[in-house]
Amino acid sequence: MSGVSSILLSSTVHPALTAATAQAFGVPLGVVKTAVFPDGELGVELGQSVQGLDVFVCQPLTAPVGESLFALSLLADACHRNGAKRVVAVIPYLAYARQDRRDSTLSPLGARVLADLLAAGRFSRVVLLDLHSRAIEGCFSAPVEHLSALPLLAEAIGRNLQPDSVVVSPDVGGMKRAEAVAKVLHLPVAVVHKQRTSGLEVQTHGVVGNVKDKHVVLVDDIISTAGTLSAAIAALLAQGAKPSFTVAAVHGLFVGPAVERLAQLPLKHLLVTDSVPQRPGIHPAIGVVSCASVLAEGLKRLL
Ligand code: R5P
Numbered sequence: 001m002s003g004v005s006s007i008l009l010s011s012t013v014h015p016a017l018t019a020a021t022a023q024a025f026g027v028p029l030g031v032v033k034t035a036v037f038p039d040g041e042l043g044v045e046l047g048q049s050v051q052g053l054d055v056f057v058c059q060p061l062t063a064p065v066g067e068s069l070f071a072l073s074l075l076a077d078a079c080h081r082n083g084a085k086r087v088v089a090v091i092p093y094l095a096y097a098r099q100d101r102r103d104s105t106l107s108p109l110g111a112r113v114l115a116d117l118l119a120a121g122r123f124s125r126v127v128l129l130d131l132h133s134r135a136i137e138g139c140f141s142a143p144v145e146h147l148s149a150l151p152l153l154a155e156a157i158g159r160n161l162q163p164d165s166v167v168v169s170p171d172v173g174g175m176k177r178a179e180a181v182a183k184v185l186h187l188p189v190a191v192v193h194k195q196r197t198s199g200l201e202v203q204t205h206g207v208v209g210n211v212k213d214k215h216v217v218l219v220d221d222i223i224s225t226a227g228t229l230s231a232a233i234a235a236l237l238a239q240g241a242k243p244s245f246t247v248a249a250v251h252g253l254f255v256g257p258a259v260e261r262l263a264q265l266p267l268k269h270l271l272v273t274d275s276v277p278q279r280p281g282i283h284p285a286i287g288v289v290s291c292a293s294v295l296a297e298g299l300k301r302l303l
Contacts, residue, residue: 006027006055009029009032011059012034013061014058014060014276017274017291017295018058020292021296021299024293025296030055033046042070042071044071046082051083052084055084056088056090057087057089058091059091061114062276063255069095069117088123088127088299089121089127090127090295092129092276093276094128095114096113097111098222100135109139118140125144125145127298128144129146129273129275130148130251130275145302147294147295149250149275149291150180152273152289152294153289154180156271157181157185158184164214165214165216166215167219168216168219169192170220170232171192171232172191177219181248189209190208190210192204192232193205194232200227212241215244216233216242218245218246220247220248222249222253223254223272225257227261229262233265237266245268248269248272249271251273252278252282252286253276258282262282270282271286271287272288274288274289274292275291
């Protein structure tokens with residue numbers, strides 16, 4: 001590609017986000033051909049040479065995670081073998097990020113294992129969006145560029161903010177995220193005391209902060225099964241919060257019983273980004289904020 005020094009490629013998961021990011025980034029979107037062989041193996045082929053180029057490869061690690069990860073690794077290998085100058089992984093959603101510590105001496109450290117597997121792609125940098133915890137950066141030996149879509153979500157919340165609002169984190173681990181949004185919106189913060197009992201269920205043990213007669217803005221990194229949200233909203237209603245919630249989360253996975261659970265909740269607004277592909281019909285109040293501009297700005301800093 002004469003006159004071009006960088007290219008953005010989509011792996012298998014999210015071509016729409018990659019295309020929007022390429023446009024905002026101002027670099028060409030490359031072509032990647034993928035196939036699944038009859039035995040279930042993936043086939044990947046570059047649609048053009050990337051020799052001498054800075055190649056940015058975009059792949060959120062959605063389910064099935066092993067396949068998403070392997071497709072990214074295959075594409076990285078194709079780029080290296082074709083003579084790319086450097087290959088940067090752009091991973092808007094990092095799977096296994098919630099396994100950032102061991103539950104017991106009998107458990108693995110999932111985030112570290114994932115980072116080690118990603119190292120096989122020999123990426124010169126790894127670009128990540130709103131990690132579950134910043135400590136995960138330490139799992140990578142390649143430099144990590146950690147971007148955040150929280151300012152975008154805060155802006156979207158601010159457009160529909162109701163009077164007497166309070167920003168709430170559904171658990172102690174998410175306090176920094178809630179504080180970041182509350183700072184932009186000039187609002188107080190509260191937190192729900194949560195305990196996870198299984199992958200599907202959580203229990204709450206009260207709320208710290210004043211939520212009585214307040215409109216609550218719940219801020220989280222991930223909505224997976226919506227168990228956390230359901231439990232947090234029940235705890236907040238029990239403390240007198242108004243039954244009209246705004247929920248904002250960066251990664252809307254919506255797996256398992258999430259859609260049914262969300263339908264039972266008094267949600268006025270449900271905001272997520274497109275860090276993973278969003279399907280229609282999740283909830284009538286859903287709004288999807290694109291994180292393409294955040295990724296593009298982050299990638300420009302790497303040139
Ligand atoms: C947990 O620490 C995370 O920040 C999220 O609150 C959680 O992973 C969401 O999962 P779910 O929707 O299944 O409760």
